Amino acid sequence: xxxxxxxxxxxxxxxxxxxxxxxxxxxxxxxxxxxxxxxxxxxxxxxxxxxxxxxxxxxxxxxxxxxxxxxxxxxxxxxxxxxxxxxxxxxxxxxxxxxxxxxxxxxxxxxxxxxxxxxxxxxxxxxxxxxxxxxxxxxxxxxxxxxxxxxxxxxxxxxxxxxxxxxxxxxxxxxxxxxxxxxxxxxxxxxxxxxxxxxxxxxxxxxxxxxxxxxxxxxxxxxx
Amino acid sequence: xxxxxxxxxxxxxxxxxxxxxxxxxxxxxxxxxxxxxxxxxxxxxxxxxxxxxxxxxxxxxxxxxxxxxxxxxxxxxxxxxxxxxxxxxxxxxxxxxxxxxxxxxxxxxxxxxxxxxxxxxxx
Numbered sequence: 001x002x003x004x005x006x007x008x009x010x011x012x013x014x015x016x017x018x019x020x021x022x023x024x025x026x027x028x029x030x031x032x033x034x035x036x037x038x039x040x041x042x043x044x045x046x047x048x049x050x051x052x053x054x055x056x057x058x059x060x061x062x063x064x065x066x067x068x069x070x071x072x073x074x075x076x077x078x079x080x081x082x083x084x085x086x087x088x089x090x091x092x093x094x095x096x097x098x099x100x101x102x103x104x105x106x107x108x109x110x111x112x113x114x115x116x117x118x119x120x121x122x123x124x125x126x127x128x129x130x131x132x133x134x135x136x137x138x139x140x141x142x143x144x145x146x147x148x149x150x151x152x153x154x155x156x157x158x159x160x161x162x163x164x165x166x167x168x169x170x171x172x173x174x175x176x177x178x179x180x181x182x183x184x185x186x187x188x189x190x191x192x193x194x195x196x197x198x199x200x201x202x203x204x205x206x207x208x209x210x211x212x213x214x215x216x217x218x219x220x221x222x223x224x
Numbered sequence: 225x226x227x228x229x230x231x232x233x234x235x236x237x238x239x240x241x242x243x244x245x246x247x248x249x250x251x252x253x254x255x256x257x258x259x260x261x262x263x264x265x266x267x268x269x270x271x272x273x274x275x276x277x278x279x280x281x282x283x284x285x286x287x288x289x290x291x292x293x294x295x296x297x298x299x300x301x302x303x304x305x306x307x308x309x310x311x312x313x314x315x316x317x318x319x320x321x322x323x324x325x326x327x328x329x330x331x332x333x334x335x336x337x338x339x340x341x342x343x344x345x346x347x
Contacts, residue, residue, distance in 0.1 A: 021314055029317045033324035040328035047332075048339045082274045089270065093263040096307050100256060117256055207308045211300050218296035222277050223289055 028201045032208045035171075039212050042167055043219060046160040053155035057148055060224040075150055076221055077141065084137035085217050088172075091130030092210040098123035099203045103196045120191050120199075121183065127206065128179040131172055138169045161220065168216060171209050178202045254306055262306045269299050 015023040056063025057072040064071050101120040109115045116122065142162070145151075152162040182202060185191060191199065254262075273295050282288055305311040310318055336342040 019314070019316060021316060026316065026320070029320040033320050036321070036325045037328050040332050044332050044335045047341060048335060050341075078274065078277060082270070085270060086267065089266050090263065092303060092307050093259060096259050097256065100259070204308055207303055210307075211303045214296055214299045214303065218273065218292050222273055222292055224283060 022197060024197065024201060025204075028204050032204060035208060035212075039167070039215075042160075042164045043215065046164050046220060049156040049160050053157045055155050057145075057150045057154070057157075059157055059161070059220075072149060075145055075148055077144070078221060080137060080141060081217065081221050084134050084141075085213065087130050087137070088134045088210055088213050091127050091134065092207050094123050094126040094130060095203045095206045098127060099196065099199050102191045102199045103193055105191065105193045121186050124179055124183050124186065128176055128183065131176040131179065131206075135169060135172055135176070138165065138172075164216065164220065168209070168212060171212070175202075175206050175209050178205065254312075258306065262302060266299055266302060269295050
């Protein structure tokens, strides 16, 4: 009886599992696990159809249209994608610095360096800007592909490539919007160390988007 | 004696310690300098991958694909362990992440065999 009283009097805003873990963090990890399945299914589809396109443009090889004689160059632009990969990797660094800044919000900041490292707004802004830059690279890549003759309906490579990278881009977009909401909270009332779980959950999502790109970059862009 | 209410002002890590059944507690997260070093390592690995892509003799060799896959897996593991703090967090989170990842990887490998991209040669 007394045990029931203890549990029903628990505050409504705390959600703890029997293991003492916050259920929101358990939920984000379960969500990330399910997202792994989603992206592996998309990557599997890409790999299954890799090299089975009947017509070009192709990712790593030039292709000549036998009817028109038009030559299509290899379509993937490795230098541009390498730059966007670097930007996304750096965004993960910025995100983890944002989380550290929120977790250590109450610690005194004596030096200029400590004030910079302790600014959650700065690192959240940097992460959001890096994410938006990555999306800009992706928009440039998609546009140039369409201009070079590769659309989602052109061949098997186009269908699987745009679906996979498009889904990833949609996840990055959702991450940027999430970061903007955190920034809005930070400007409105200021994020404190008590809010670190909020930032931690969004950081986990952001890093997951980064690790998925690590796999896509290797499997789609680098392996011929 | 409202034990739950008494915990509400504690930080998450302290609360996790109070709830932890068998000493399964969160450890301290890495420092800023660790994060910078991890970023440097990730950048260097990426540079190495792109550099390998532009070496025709290496691309033509049998070691190209396994090397790139290994480097990619290394980067994946580094981000998950240090940036996602899985190395320092509760074991349940590791299970929630690696369980589906393991099933997904097995499915991917099975599909590669099924569609003839991977073949076991019997002598």
